[in-house]
Amino acid sequence: MSLQQSIHLPSPQALLFFEEKNEHPAHDKPSHILMPQVREDAGCQAPRAHEGALYPFYTPSDPLVLDEEVLVSPMHPLEWRRRCQQARMLVQHFRTPLPEQGEDFQMKRVLELETDPHSEWLRQLASRRPTTQIIGVTSQAIYARQAAFFAAVQGCHNVYLQMCPLTRPLPFPAESMDLISGRFLHATLPEYAWPLLLDDCFRLLRPGGVLRLLECVQGASTSAAAGTLCAFYWHQMDRLRAVARPSLPGTRTMRLSRPELLPARIEKSGFVALEQHESLLDFSAGTPFHSTLREQADDFYQLVAPLCTRHESPLAREVYQQVYHEMQLELLEPTFRGSWHLCTIWGYKPSGRVPRTIPSIQVEHPIPQSLRPCSQPCSLLITSE
Numbered sequence: 001m002s003l004q005q006s007i008h009l010p011s012p013q014a015l016l017f018f019e020e021k022n023e024h025p026a027h028d029k030p031s032h033i034l035m036p037q038v039r040e041d042a043g044c045q046a047p048r049a050h051e052g053a054l055y056p057f058y059t060p061s062d063p064l065v066l067d068e069e070v071l072v073s074p075m076h077p078l079e080w081r082r083r084c085q086q087a088r089m090l091v092q093h094f095r096t097p098l099p100e101q102g103e104d105f106q107m108k109r110v111l112e113l114e115t116d117p118h119s120e121w122l123r124q125l126a127s128r129r130p131t132t133q134i135i136g137v138t139s140q141a142i143y144a145r146q147a148a149f150f151a152a153v154q155g156c157h158n159v160y161l162q163m164c165p166l167t168r169p170l171p172f173p174a175e176s177m178d179l180i181s182g183r184f185l186h187a188t189l190p191e192y193a194w195p196l197l198l199d200d201c202f203r204l205l206r207p208g209g210v211l212r213l214l215e216c217v218q219g220a221s222t223s224a225a226a227g228t229l230c231a232f233y234w235h236q237m238d239r240l241r242a243v244a245r246p247s248l249p250g251t252r253t254m255r256l257s258r259p260e261l262l263p264a265r266i267e268k269s270g271f272v273a274l275e276q277h278e279s280l281l282d283f284s285a286g287t288p289f290h291s292t293l294r295e296q297a298d299d300f301y302q303l304v305a306p307l308c309t310r311h312e313s314p315l316a317r318e319v320y321q322q323v324y325h326e327m328q329l330e331l332l333e334p335t336f337r338g339s340w341h342l343c344t345i346w347g348y349k350p351s352g353r354v355p356r357t358i359p360s361i362q363v364e365h366p367i368p369q370s371l372r373p374c375s376q377p378c379s380l381l382i383t384s385e
Helices: 075-095 120-128 141-154 191-204 224-244 261-268 290-303 314-331
Strands: 002-005 012-021 031-040 109-113 132-140 161-162 177-183 205-223 273-281 338-348
Touching: 075 120, 075 177, 075 273, 075 290, 120 132, 120 141, 120 161, 132 141, 177 191, 191 205, 191 261, 191 314, 205 261, 224 261, 224 290, 224 314, 261 273, 261 338, 290 314
Parallel strands: 002 273, 109 132, 109 177, 132 161, 177 205
Antiparallel strands: 012 031, 205 338, 273 338
16 A cells, blocks of 8 residues: 555544542432543654644544444534535535546546535535546435535536435446445444445456545644543444353454545455555644534534433433533633544555556446436435345
């Protein structure tokens, strides 16, 4: 695997969590509150005094599903807004839908996995490549209708929508796509479905086609309260995972899929010439993304509040709300710093001895008739199995 472009990142810090037991006379059972602590590894340089300590921060790749259980409904208004804001931020951050590929990269059909309700990425790519068929797949019918509406309003007549869960085989012919793109799929795709989806992407791509996936591998900020809420969240996820997948004596429970393991999974599915592009999305105070990330964090911790306080004592739920409000105040401080470490990974389907795109190859498979151009929003569009 080669690293096409990278940026210098600060030395990572090990983050420890310990349980603080608060006794309360009104409750017989003590509450266990996870508090983040920062420890510097040996050999790592200490942050300068004005930089402050960094704590874990919510990321858009944090999982919201566990096996077949959906922990946060995609139809929740806050989740709807969160996904739309994420897509808009990425459009502004990268400024081009495919920063890794040149304009000479020939594409007849492009597929996006889990399109957002406003079809931000689809519309941006469609406006730049009017002769390319841009297809979006989503598991929510209302997402598809809304995305088709926005594309029709903008006049992107080369955009198509299809409703299909990513846990099922995608309803397209083999070798019919030139590029398949997805972002933050770790948030909504169950762990068991990853090998199935990657194999299906390999089937759909033509020889020399590209699979492109974007994930957030780490989030960090100077908000200690945000780090505490992260501890609440991951502690509860570990508890739910242990209940759903009880381990045998002397063994460890299977861990959730992690974004940093994605390159190995892509390579195992048969893709070659894997490359990565890393970038930091800075949302510190005073940056263009600061206000949006404040809303993102607010929405996320409201959405997972029932999950984080499930089966907890009333005192623990009260503490969660208190820490949540502390986070809101800390994110408003003028010295607040925070960032997401984004990583785009892409690989090629082998094409004989040439693992790169071959412009002369033309795919003649037709798109299924169930797809309708978004120029006809009233007679649209969506078919389900």
